[in-house]
Amino acid sequence: MRYPPEHKAEKRQALIEASSALLKQGGYAATGIDKLMEASGVTSGAFYSHFGSKAELLQALVPHELELSRNAWESNPHTEPTAWLEFELERYLNIKHVRHPEAGCMLPSLGAEIARANAATRKVFEEEMEKGVLMLEQKLGNADLAWTFICQLVGAILVARAMPTKAAQLTVLDANKRILLESLTRTLASFAE
Amino acid sequence: MRYPPEHKAEKRQALIEASSALLKQGGYAATGIDKLMEASGVTSGAFYSHFGSKAELLQALVPHELELSRNAWESNPHTEPTAWLEFELERYLNIKHVRHPEAGCMLPSLGAEIARANAATRKVFEEEMEKGVLMLEQKLGNADLAWTFICQLVGAILVARAMPTKAAQLTVLDANKRILLESLTRTLASFAE
DNA sequence: GTCTATAGATGGATAGAC
């Protein structure tokens, strides 16, 4: 046959990727399937050849997005813990990240809606987060610190995005960066003792 | 006249209070005005005697909710910084807070939708947050630390809520509590030097 | 597999009776 079975899987993946930016930008509940499919140049009818429901799209979005986030961490060129952290703080706690949710981490924009999603979606979320924490644990030497670091970053972007001006957004970002750099460096040093 | 002008303001306030739980639980976009008014025993027609639009309700919800959050902080009985923090960590980073968004802080549940709201709503949000940071600054001695503390707490609840099991939620909460207590105590000590 | 068309429900918001 002309189109092998994996062609359908590829199309499905393409729909997920095209939907992700719109969902992160506008929110899951507020963004209709029509609009999501428009981004891929198809109509909403085509959507249901690839997904059983809108909820299934959200579930599929979770591993896609969290894998991208882990890849970003992996691309950090530093090996020394403090330098690695400094680089990560600059990358995540960035004003561009605040102002462009469509290109950023799914957690600040869709975290609350994942929390309201069905059990299957949250199960996938947990599994993908565990992978991320495992990776971070190897950098930071401690699982507690890994969870805390993630929560801090997510909260900082969430709060900064709710601010009305760039100045206020920078206030939030810079405060977080200053405290985190100082505090984490000291925490890492205490582990090394 | 039988009903003084403030009676209307009181009714408006009552509608806000009755809506708040449903909005935090179900999300702003996903919860209709019909359902919100049902909680007050009126129909959606009555809504528009008190609010010009659904967006105006969200804007009114922000000062109401953030004042409640500040009041909770104020009720902390401790004066010594470390004891104050410990109490606050137990209060906010609590499994009940994770599992009952309708009774908790608006930031983890509605923060992302405030970030997508209009400029007027975000302006009010900023003003109310400044008040909270000012109050926290007096407890922690540092504005950067106040912002960071808030972001950390919000992120922790957001991430914990997205977890599928109570065990996983506790993992997130406990990790944050352990690191925060240790790290903040050390940071406070460094300020005292 | 994607299209058009549409069902069926619900969304925000308005009009007019009381």
Place this chain on the structure above:
DNA sequence: GTCTATCCATCTATAGAC
């Protein structure tokens, strides 16, 4: 000020033509 009724848009999801 609140009600019922309704407008109109949009939502998720399905049916049938191609």
